[in-house]
Every structure is written in C-alpha cells, then in structure tokens.
Amino acid sequence: MNIFKKIIIVIAICLVIGSGYIYFSPVPTAALVHQLFKNGVAVPPKHYTSIEAQTKRFNHIDYASEYDDGQLDIVVPKNVDTPLPTILWVHGGAYVGGDKKDVTEYAVQLAAKGYAVINMNYELAPSAKYPTPLKQMDEVYAFLIANSQKYNLDLNNLFIAGDSAGAQIASQYINIQVDHDYAKKVGFQQVIEPSTIRGALLFCGPYDLAAFANTGSSKTLNFIFDRIAWAYIGEKDWRNAEATKLASLTDTVSKNYVPSFITDGNSGSFEDHGKKLGAILKSYAIPVEEVYYPLDEAKLEHEYQFKMDTKQAQATFDSLLKFTKEQSS
DSSP, X not given: OOHHHHHHHHHHHHHHTTOTHHHHOSHHHHHXXXXXXXXXXXXXXXXXXXXXXXXXXXXXXXXXXXXXXXXXXEEEETTOOSOEEEEEEEOOSTTTSOOGGGGHHHHHHHHTTTOEEEEEOOOOTTTSOTTHHXXXXXXXXXXXXXXXXXXXXXXXXXXXXXXXXXXXXXXXXXXXXXXXXXXXXXXXXXXXXXXXXXXXXXXXXXXXXXXXXXXXXXXXXXXXXXXXXXXXXXXXXXXXXXXXHHHOHHHHOOTTOOOEEEEOOSBSSOHHHHHHHHHHHHHTTOOEEEEOOOTTTOOOBTTGGGBTTSHHHHHHHHHHHHHHHHHOO
C-alpha cells in the first residue's frame, strides 16, 4: 500500500477516537508518520546477495554531531585502494521519520559500481527543527574531510543526493554552497568548494516547500502535510515563515547550481515539483537529466526508485550511473 494511504488511514482512526490534540500540535501526526516510515520501501534486485558481496560496509560511525542521531554508514567496493567518487546521501521520511538503513540496498548497488556512498542520519522533527539537518550536513562533511584517506574518498568528485524530504534537504544544502548571498540569508558559511560538487542526485523531493501542504490528493493528506511542515519549520503559520520561503528551491535556486539528476514517480508524489525545478535549471543552462515515466506505462509511487524489482527502477538506476560517470572528472 502507498505510504500516503497508510498515513491517511492512521490519522482517520485518530480523528474518529477523538484525538483533538492533533489539531493543536504537530507532535501526534509526526509520531504516527515516524512509525509508518520504520521499515522503508526498498525491494532488492535479483542477485542482490552477489552484488552485496562485492562491497564492504562501515556502520554506525559517530560523526561527532552536536545533535541527536549523528551517525553515518559508509559503503565502498571491495579491493579498491584508489580514491573513490563519493555520494553523500540524505534519507527521506517526511522530516519526521526514516533512517539511513532505508537507503542501504541502493547504496550497496552504487558502491558495487565503484562509488563510496555515505548514508547519514540526522535528528528528526519535531525534536529538531529546521535548519538542524543542514547543520548536520556540515558536520558530516567535516568528518569526511578528516577521514577521506582512511575511507579512500575522492571529495573532488562529490555528489550530494537525497530522497523525498532528504532530496529537499540535500538540494538546499547544495544551494548554500554555490551561492554566497543565499548562504548569508540562511545563516550558513560555505564549507564546500562548489567546483568539487559534481552533481545533485534528487529523488522524489518537495522542492516547492511553500506548496507542500497543497500536494496531496485529499484534504486529509493535505492536513497531514500541514502538520509535518509545522513540525519541521517549527511555526504553525509555516507557510508565511521566512524559513519556508528560503527552503523552497523553486524560488531560490541559484544560477550557479550544479548539474542535476531529477526523478520522481507519477502517482502520489512530487513529480510536479521535480519538473518545475528541472525547467528552472534548464533556463539557466545548467545540465539536467530528468527521468519520468508516463502513467500508462506503469503506476509508480513515491520512492519508486528503491523498488528494484521493476524495470523502471532499474532503468532509472542505469540513467543515474550514466549521469554520475559523465559528471565525474
């Protein structure tokens, strides 16, 4: 069942039994959505065991965060001693759920193709509000710089990736690095040399955050999105918050942005956001690789790319590898 349908069912049950607290705080919705994201949606490809055997993992590494959930995993190919192009991945989960382990199988498949993949955790809303995940990305990058030789990381060939909410976080973090004026507005220092970021890898993300609560197919789903955004931004009137405006990449993306790989499903996701962002980037003459599929070919839901038992997810993976190869130096 689509994750958004599951959320609607759970919220409806709460409303029926009279949980009025859900109207006055984002906490109940955040807690329920957090539970629904616990197991992820990934489906491994055939012969995954043989693919996994080509890699090695370093799990639950403390990256010395000032915040909670400051751990990361590193997946690399076996028997490779030269510096590896590096993919830093931010997991999804609607800002209130999800975990780095949800990306593990995809990271293993990328590592088997010659990449070092870093899956980071970050403290979730509502206990940590915007811009905590962005601050934790700074901490992760500092850790990678300090440990690049230990893990054979080529940080001059860096890709920054994310799925769902993680795609929004990752895309905004890149914008900070490539646009000095934007970085000042959001209160960040630029810590990455822009030329070392070879590309953005963006899967199923909400890049027009201001329109986040108008994305759903029903009033109930939009009610849920409203509570999720409230939990992350930290303001009930989050639509009019300055943080929301700054975090909406479709309004703020720099003309200096990096080449981007953008994809999404065609049902119950943020396809319109991705296409809007892609069009803006193309208008700036920034290289963009977009992967979308017509509904009459297959119904592809949110996070479809992790379901590697479908030919569309496999085709997207192949397109992703082609993009990263072309953009690597």
